[in-house]
Amino acid sequence: MTDHSTTLIDLTPFTADHCLKCNICTSACPVAPVTPLFPGPKTVGPQAQRLRLPGEPSPDHSIDYCSGCGICTQVCPHGVRVMEINTQAKAVMTQTHGMSPRNWFLSRNELWGRLGTPFAPLANFGVGNRWLRLIVEKTFKVSARGPLPGWAGYTFRGWWKREIKRRPRPQSAPDAQRVVYFHGCSTNTYEPHIGKLAVAVLEHIGLHVEIPPQTCCGLPAQSNGDFKAARRYARTNIESLVEYARRGIPIVGTSASCITAIKGDYQHVLGLDDEDALLVAANTYDFMEFLARLDHEGRLPRDFQPIEAELPYHAPCQLKAHGMGRPALDVLDLIPGLRCWEIDADCCGIAGTYGYKAEKREIAEAVGRPIAEQVSAAGARLVVCDTETCRWQITSLTGAKTVHPVELVALAYGLTVDRYTPPLRAGTAAHAAVGGL
Amino acid sequence: MTTTSVDVLIIGGGATGAAALYDLARRGVRALLVDQLDFTTGTSGRYHGLLHSGGRYAGRDLETARECIVENRVLRRIVPFAVEDTGGLFVATPADPADFPARWLDGCAKAGIPAEPLSAAQARAAEPALTHDITAVYRVPDGSVDSFDMIHGFVAAARDLGGDAWIYQQVTALLREGDAVVGATLRDTRSGEARTVHAACVLNATGPWAGAVAQLAGLNVSVKFDRGAMIAMNTRWVNTIVNRLRPAADGDILVPVGTVCVLGTTSVHTSAPDDYRVEAWEVSKILAEADVVVPGIRNGRALRAWAGVRPLYEPPQAGHDEAQGREVARTFSVLDHAVLDGVRGLVTVTGGKLTTCRLMAEKAADAVCAQLGISAPCSTADEALPIPAATAGRYHRLDHRLHKLEHGEMPGDLICECEMITRPQLEAAIAAYGGQPVALDDLRRDLRLGMGPCQAGFCGVRAAGILQAVRGQASAEATAALGAFVDERFRGVRPLLWGHQLRQLYLDELIYRRTLGLDRLPDEGVSQATTAAPGEEAAHG
Ligand SMILES: Cc1cc2nc3c(=O)[nH]c(=O)nc-3n(C[C@H](O)[C@H](O)[C@H](O)COP(=O)(O)OP(=O)(O)OC[C@H]3O[C@@H](n4cnc5c(N)ncnc54)[C@H](O)[C@@H]3O)c2cc1C
Ligand code: SF4
Ligand code: SF4
Numbered sequence: 001m002t003d004h005s006t007t008l009i010d011l012t013p014f015t016a017d018h019c020l021k022c023n024i025c026t027s028a029c030p031v032a033p034v035t036p037l038f039p040g041p042k043t044v045g046p047q048a049q050r051l052r053l054p055g056e057p058s059p060d061h062s063i064d065y066c067s068g069c070g071i072c073t074q075v076c077p078h079g080v081r082v083m084e085i086n087t088q089a090k091a092v093m094t095q096t097h098g099m100s101p102r103n104w105f106l107s108r109n110e111l112w113g114r115l116g117t118p119f120a121p122l123a124n125f126g127v128g129n130r131w132l133r134l135i136v137e138k139t140f141k142v143s144a145r146g147p148l149p150g151w152a153g154y155t156f157r158g159w160w161k162r163e164i165k166r167r168p169r170p171q172s173a174p175d176a177q178r179v180v181y182f183h184g185c186s187t188n189t190y191e192p193h194i195g196k197l198a199v200a201v202l203e204h205i206g207l208h209v210e211i212p213p214q215t216c217c218g219l220p221a222q223s224n225g226d227f228k229a230a231r232r233y234a235r236t237n238i239e240s241l242v243e244y245a246r247r248g249i250p251i252v253g254t255s256a257s258c259i260t261a262i263k264g265d266y267q268h269v270l271g272l273d274d275e276d277a278l279l280v281a282a283n284t285y286d287f288m289e290f291l292a293r294l295d296h297e298g299r300l301p302r303d304f305q306p307i308e309a310e311l312p313y314h315a316p317c318q319l320k321a322h323g324m325g326r327p328a329l330d331v332l333d334l335i336p337g338l339r340c341w342e343i344d345a346d347c348c349g350i351a352g353t354y355g356y357k358a359e360k361r362e363i364a365e366a367v368g369r370p371i372a373e374q375v376s377a378a379g380a381r382l383v384v385c386d387t388e389t390c391r392w393q394i395t396s397l398t399g400a401k402t403v404h405p406v407e408l409v410a411l412a413y414g415l416t417v418d419r420y421t422p423p424l425r426a427g428t429a430a431h432a433a434v435g436g437l
Numbered sequence: 438m439t440t441t442s443v444d445v446l447i448i449g450g451g452a453t454g455a456a457a458l459y460d461l462a463r464r465g466v467r468a469l470l471v472d473q474l475d476f477t478t479g480t481s482g483r484y485h486g487l488l489h490s491g492g493r494y495a496g497r498d499l500e501t502a503r504e505c506i507v508e509n510r511v512l513r514r515i516v517p518f519a520v521e522d523t524g525g526l527f528v529a530t531p532a533d534p535a536d537f538p539a540r541w542l543d544g545c546a547k548a549g550i551p552a553e554p555l556s557a558a559q560a561r562a563a564e565p566a567l568t569h570d571i572t573a574v575y576r577v578p579d580g581s582v583d584s585f586d587m588i589h590g591f592v593a594a595a596r597d598l599g600g601d602a603w604i605y606q607q608v609t610a611l612l613r614e615g616d617a618v619v620g621a622t623l624r625d626t627r628s629g630e631a632r633t634v635h636a637a638c639v640l641n642a643t644g645p646w647a648g649a650v651a652q653l654a655g656l657n658v659s660v661k662f663d664r665g666a667m668i669a670m671n672t673r674w675v676n677t678i679v680n681r682l683r684p685a686a687d688g689d690i691l692v693p694v695g696t697v698c699v700l701g702t703t704s705v706h707t708s709a710p711d712d713y714r715v716e717a718w719e720v721s722k723i724l725a726e727a728d729v730v731v732p733g734i735r736n737g738r739a740l741r742a743w744a745g746v747r748p749l750y751e752p753p754q755a756g757h758d759e760a761q762g763r764e765v766a767r768t769f770s771v772l773d774h775a776v777l778d779g780v781r782g783l784v785t786v787t788g789g790k791l792t793t794c795r796l797m798a799e800k801a802a803d804a805v806c807a808q809l810g811i812s813a814p815c816s817t818a819d820e821a822l823p824i825p826a827a828t829a830g831r832y833h834r835l836d837h838r839l840h841k842l843e844h845g846e847m848p849g850d851l852i853c854e855c856e857m858i859t860r861p862q863l864e865a866a867i868a869a870y871g872g873q874p875v876a877l878d879d880l881r882r883d884l885r886l887g888m889g890p891c892q893a894g895f896c897g898v899r900a901a902g903i904l905q906a907v908r909g910q911a912s913a914e915a916t917a918a919l920g921a922f923v924d925e926r927f928r929g930v931r932p933l934l935w936g937h938q939l940r941q942l943y944l945d946e947l948i949y950r951r952t953l954g955l956d957r958l959p960d961e962g963v964s965q966a967t968t969a970a971p972g973e974e975a976a977h978g
Contacts, residue, residue, distance in 0.1 A: 007733025018738070018937060047855060047857075048839055051839035052835075059840035
């Protein structure tokens with residue numbers, strides 16, 4: 001805020017002032033116990049913060065091993081924004097030592113998504129080829145085991161353009177019945193079906209969907225310490241979304257991590273605290289959070305067909321960071337027959353781009369092990385999770401198929417979209433598939 | 438009783454005494470420095486940490502202002518390892534007299550202090566914590582100086598040249614032969630043992646105690662005691678020294694020192710050289726005044742409060758008997774008692790600033806040498822002191838320890854997490870005491886052990902365990918050592934028991950009382966030697 005009443009004490013670095021050294025964050029951090037290379041959130045966060053000189057080159061190294069999962073910030077009982085402190089310190093470190101080509105590459109997910117689309121078959125062959133991946137690992141330090149998605153071969157935005165031409169939507173809806181959909185890069189180029197299902201669900205609810213221009217949320221650049229690029233992405237989004245926020249039109253997104261970025265990181269990590277940024281943040285919702293709110297207001301149709309299944313659910317760290325409970329579970333609970341239980345694990349280990357880095361792959365796998373163990377103990381072949389990279393990681397750790405909760409909601413509403421096969425079948429108990437698939 | 442003979446006995450291991458030891462050593466004079474406690478336990482360890490540019494005195498005391506700017510440059514050159522080149526700002530707000538900046542600038546010009554005008558925007562760009570309400574702001578070459586490193590630097594350099602220094606040796610009597618002082622009786626403040634030192638000349642560099650020590654020779658030196666309180670905030674807030682641009686008053690200065698930002702100070706006339714009270718109004722006043730230039734700071738986390746006593750000396754002939762506190766000039770005085778009182782063999786130096794300690798030592802050593810008939814001139818300003826290996830010749834920087842830790846230069850368990858001290862460092866510090874007694878508080882002064890936000894809540898017990906293991910202490914002895922350390926840390930937090938620090942203390946209390954039962958562990962029959970010496974206080978927090 002440019003308001004003069006805001007003082008340094010409200011800003012992220014100064015929250016270090018609240019630390020009592022209680023170690024609660026360190027015992028909750030999923031990375032610290034699996035590698036000696038990371039001394040833990042208290043050490044690299046509030047403790048090191050006291051010894052950092054603003055505007056000076058960074059003395060940090062070990063902070064590179066913080067995955068940015070944000071669990072420390074959530075558990076700190078005293079309001080220290082540990083993950084945010086760490087991420088800002090990483091940015092200074094990147095400024096000091098420069099950015100590796102690998103990290104630059106990983107921060108430009110949006111670019112690769114677009115560039116790869118026209119060459120999907122070739123590109124998909126590349127990411128699927130073990131030998132090629134090993135070469136890339138050797139030269140580029142991108143782990144050969146990092147779960148890369150395939151390109152869909154078309155973009156969600158392209159589909160939407162054609163779709164509204166095919167079936168023009170009436171433009172007369174009042175603002176109270178409008179909603180903005182933020183799809184994120186992954187839905188745009190790798191998993192357009194999630195966006196298509198999201199639109200179908202929103203329209204089934206009776207809302208008029210708007211999909212304004214948008215770009216990468218900026219989180220990959222942010223967590224790789226490239227704040228300049230992250231702020232550029234963030235600005236583009238804020239400028240495009242703010243007019244809707246001003247009209248009180250909710251902005252909803254199916255990627256819990258993109259939504260975390262818009263809701264919290266723009267302000268607390270990137271320091272974008274002007275009126276527009278705050279307004280957009282205040283009007284942005286996770287997709288399932290939005291459905292849960294509608295249900296709370298009695299606006300969510302309950303015409304669900306039963307899905308007879310018992311499925312493990314993983315709440316991504318990024319989603320936990322919203323501090324809104326588990327709206328996906330609340331909504332999925334409304335579907336008759338469907339029993340979802342939450343996996344008792346903090347983090348799957350991938351943490352955005354972290355688990356793709358060769359030197360961190362082993363850590364990422366160790367962090368995700370409890371998920372793999374519980375999924376395999378339950379014999380589950382389908383896992384529900386709100387964030388794309390987490391889904392890919394869980395699939396790679398467990399061999400189980402993964403879905404976004406919107407897929408189950410659409411299924412229960414009897415909605416489907418082209419070029420998409422639902423993971424389960426809805427309807428009578430005859431099709432029941434307890435334990436998945 | 439053992440007896441030692443030296444050319445010069447220097448009493449007082451503060452900045453002045455240590456600089457004098459180094460000065461005399463360079464002149465080839467065999468000197469011995471003694472202090473009743475450890476180095477820096479007097480005013481030099483209870484000061485604000487500011488290497489004055491002289492700007493503070495430009496409004497009213499040009500002599501001190503001039504001395505400061507000259508000595509500021511000298512100290513940067515000769516003890517770079519103890520100085521952090523923070524730079525300083527003088528900031529005027531609408532609350533301050535509008536005509537003052539012009540007067541002040543004039544004073545700076547006369548004293549030779551470069552004062553560069555900045556725009557409010559420039560100042561805020563450099564220090565985002567500053568208020569938006571800036572009416573004038575100037576940059577001056579202030580710095581911050583670690584008195585502990587500087588004093589240890591002087592002592593080490595003097596030792597290399599044949600000087601020596603003893604700690605925990607209190608002068609209890611001055612030996613007189615007719616109208617000459619010929620030495621002193623010392624008492625070991627930990628063991629009680631007495632010894633005699635014969636000296637051709639004694640230099641009384643005991644700051645606020647100068648009157649009491651002169652009294653031992655039956656001489657009257659009237660030192661006024663002026664108490665000032667300071668508060669260390671948990672983080673730096675500013676990385677430049679911030680002074681209020683107004684006539685000197687309470688709570689004018691913010692000094693980033695090490696990991697903390699020290700706010701101060703006050704000026705209270707008092708009657709004892711060791712009146713270290715911090716009164717509630719002082720805490721409120723200092724926080725409120727700092728908040729004017731750095732809004733929000735009063736809601737920040739205050740770590741510790743402490744006080745120091747300024748020795749103010751007015752020569753009787755000056756006729757300013759009524760002057761008190763800030764009105765008394767901050768320059769120093771060298772009293773050659775042979776000239777003043779007809780007593781040979783004794784010189785007293787007192788008053789002044791830490792910034793001018795080298796100059797004070799020079800003038801005092803000149804007087805000593807004159808008495809001894811030695812003509813070697815002072816050469817302390819000529820060259821830099823040998824740089825202690827640990828600092829690698831760099832200026833003091835906040836991020837030193839983090840840098841070393843992060844570059845694998847500090848291997849081993851992290852014992853004090855707040856101030857980043859490892860087990861090997863602690864063990865080395867203990868080993869440096871040889872067979873001498875060592876309290877945890879000594880290790881605090883050596884390493885900053887327990888000086889961070891948790892105030893030894895977490896490291897105290899770890900350090901006590903290491904000390905016990907290295908020294909093979911009995912449990913009762915280790916318990917007593919830990920108890921003394923924890924109590925001492927608590928003392929400095931007591932004036933600040935609200936908000937953050939109250940929560941921290943409650944957690945510390947749960948650790949020490951409820952979990953460890955420290956107050957119930959037996960510690961009877963422990964010799965005094967292992968507990969902290971009485972009356973010590975923190976160097977900067
Ligand atoms: C609140 C406050 C803030 C200050 N801020 C600053 C500042 O920011 N910058 C600055 O330049 N100056 C500052 N000063 C002034 C500065 O601290 C002092 O001028 C300086 O430290 C004095 O050093 P000294 O060596 O003369 O005295 P001291 O440091 O007091 O040393 C005297 C020593 O004599 C020892 N002693 C006393 N009696 C005996 C005895 N009988 N036998 C053996 N030893 C004995 C004591 O233990 C003590 O260690 C400040 C002072 C105060 C009080
Ligand atoms: S963000 Fe996650 S990995 Fe990083 S310190 Fe916090 S808990 Fe650990
Ligand atoms: S950051 Fe919070 S949780 Fe971590 S040690 Fe500090 S107070 Fe405890």
